[in-house]
Every structure is written in C-alpha cells, then in structure tokens.
Amino acid sequence: MTPLPETAFGAHDHAACIAGALSAAEALCAARGAQLTPVRRRVLEILLESHGAMGAYDVLARLDAEGMGKQPPVAYRALSFLVEQGLAHRIEKLNAFVACAHPGGAHAPAFMICRGCGTVAEAEAGTGGALGERAAEAGFRIERTVMEAEGLCPACQEAA
Amino acid sequence: MTPLPETAFGAHDHAACIAGALSAAEALCAARGAQLTPVRRRVLEILLESHGAMGAYDVLARLDAEGMGKQPPVAYRALSFLVEQGLAHRIEKLNAFVACAHPGGAHAPAFMICRGCGTVAEAEAGTGGALGERAAEAGFRIERTVMEAEGLCPACQEAA
DNA sequence: ACTGATTACGTTATAACATAACAAGAGGCG
DNA sequence: CGCCTCTTGTTATGTTATAACGTAATCAGT
Numbered sequence A, B: 001m002t003p004l005p006e007t008a009f010g011a012h013d014h015a016a017c018i019a020g021a022l023s024a025a026e027a028l029c030a031a032r033g034a035q036l037t038p039v040r041r042r043v044l045e046i047l048l049e050s051h052g053a054m055g056a057y058d059v060l061a062r063l064d065a066e067g068m069g070k071q072p073p074v075a076y077r078a079l080s081f082l083v084e085q086g087l088a089h090r091i092e093k094l095n096a097f098v099a100c101a102h103p104g105g106a107h108a109p110a111f112m113i114c115r116g117c118g119t120v121a122e123a124e125a126g127t128g129g130a131l132g133e134r135a136a137e138a139g140f141r142i143e144r145t146v147m148e149a150e151g152l153c154p155a156c157q158e159a160a
Numbered sequence C: 001a002c003t004g005a006t007t008a009c010g011t012t013a014t015a016a017c018a019t020a021a022c023a024a025g026a027g028g029c030g
Numbered sequence D: 001c002g003c004c005t006c007t008t009g010t011t012a013t014g015t016t017a018t019a020a021c022g023t024a025a026t027c028a029g030t
Helices: A014-032 A038-050 A056-065 A072-084 A130-138 A154-159 B014-032 B038-050 B056-065 B072-084 B130-138 B154-159
Strands: A088-091 A096-099 A109-114 A120-124 A141-152 B088-091 B096-099 B109-114 B120-124 B141-152
Touching (some): A056 A072, A056 A096, A072 A088, A088 A109, A109 B130, A120 B130, A130 A141, A141 A154, B038 B056, B038 B072, B038 B096, B056 B072, B088 B109
Antiparallel strands (some): A109 A120, B109 B120
C-alpha cells in the first residue's frame, strides 16, 4: 500500500508538521491582527503534539503542569480562539478538539475518527453532497456543517 | 413554493405523525424481540410530541413529572435503547435527541438544525459523498457517520 | 418448583464537559 | 494622562453523562 501523507493515518515528519502549522498560525494571526498570545500558542502546540483529539480538560492539565493556568476558562478561551481562527476544530462526537490540518484553507472540514487508536484525520468535505442537496430542496440555508465518520483506520483494521 | 411534507419544516398532521411512528416502533420492536417498555415508549412519545431535539434532562423532567423516574440513568437508558433500535437519533451538535422520522428504514441519517426555531429535520444522506470518497482513498472503514447542518429553515429566513 | 441466565429498573454518587460573572492588568491612542 | 479594548485570573456554578451496585421480573432447562 502506498503511503498516505495527506492523512494523519500515514507516517510523517511530526516535528516539521508542528513547526509548519505553528508558523502558518503566526502568519495568519499577524495578517488578521489577531493575537496569538502565549497561552493560545501553547494550546495550539499541545494539540499539534498530540496529533489527535484532546478534551478541554486534558489540555488544561497540560497548561496547569506548566504553570499557565488551571481554571477551565483558561483552556476554553484559548480553544475558542483557535476554533474561531480556523486553527483548530471541535469534534462534536468526542467533545474534543483537534488542530487544523490545513490552516488558512477553505473550510468545510470532515473528520475520520479511529475508534481504535483515537487518531483523527481531517479531510475537505466540500458541499456535503446529499445533505447539501436535501437542504437546497427544503430551502434550508446551511451556515455550518458537522461531518464526522467513526470507524477503523488501516492500522487498526490490521490489528483486529 | 410547494409544501415540503418530507421535512419537519413543512406543516403536517402532528397527531397522525406521532401515532404512525409509535405503531411503527411497536411493530419493529415486536419483530426484533426488543421490549418497548412503558418508560421507553413514553420517552419516544415525548420526543415525538416535541417534534424537535430535547436534552436528556428535559426528557427526564417530563418523566419525573409523570412519576416515571427522576434519576439521569432512567432517561439515558431509555434514550440509548431508542437510538440502538433506530427509533431516535442523537444530535451531537446539540447534545440532544430526536425521534427518528423514518423508523425501520436504511440509516445514514443527516440533520438540518434550525438555529432560529430549534426544529430538526432528518434527511437520508446516503454514502456521505466527499467524506466517503476520502475515507475509501485512505483505507478508513466507516462504521457510523455524523452529518449535521446548522442554519436557518425557510420560515426563520423570512422572519429575519 | 428450583436454578441460573438474562434483561430491565431503582438508586446513589460522581465524573466529565462547559460557561456566567466579575475583577484586574497590559497596551494602544487621542 | 484618561479612556478604551482586549486578554487574563478567579470563583462559582451549570449542564451533560456514566460508574457501580442492588433488586425485581421473566424464562429456559432441569
């Protein structure tokens, strides 16, 4: 099977992936006049390092260990900021957050969630296909979509 | 514009819609040997009556008022049963539950959630379009999907 | 009828996720 | 300086969900 560098399921240079995402985040925030403060930046790093979905309290525990705050609002504020800026996404199915794999790009993201290893891969979903069609028929105006698939990634399929 | 009886946004005979769904649920459970007990049946009725998404604790409050239980597990167990049987769906975006509009049918449901009136309309989404394609490319085996669109229904668009 | 398996329900307690509300500091800018 | 805005610190609370344990009813096989 060929490698799959375009998804989180494939092996890749993790350090480079983190560094690239961080510099993209800095550039984006600078361009928009948004402030990537130390806490916000550190939360993004934590998400990138884990390369998976993390609960807000998992993030908070990391922040606390580093002396950057221990109350829930600290984590939720930083996560909200990152989501607003498109630097992270909320995974509704998991009540968790994940760093964006394509910061700055167009956004109708879809996610593949491996129930084996917890890895979350992001894909661009486009219009949403059948859902978009049904919405158009019904006259429903879509503002945001949630598209999440749960299942098994290639590695976990083999393990099972 | 023509009426849209196939979605919850259109007017319809609510009493008949409830009665029909209930008898379909009874038939399904009987056919499967699943027990539609009083609490489970009542929870389904409550969901059908509201014709929208309800939180577990909203359902629980109704049950409590009727003397059918006041602890969270009572509601969660009944809701879990209904979801397992395909008689209700969980709306991840809202942390809420809604009665199934097409009990017994095939199920890759998608939902349109009106942020104005809270109405939730169910549509059949099929394979998921772009997400399904990306999953196939990545070798990811999908077991369940969450497809939810938030926006404005026709009525609320006019009101705004 | 007795036994054991299964299923559903009752109850207590707590875990896990999320936000309201208010005070205080940092920095730009007229 | 004085004002405004944004960010952060902190307390408290609200909301959603499940673990864990015990009881009752049902039913198949003996």
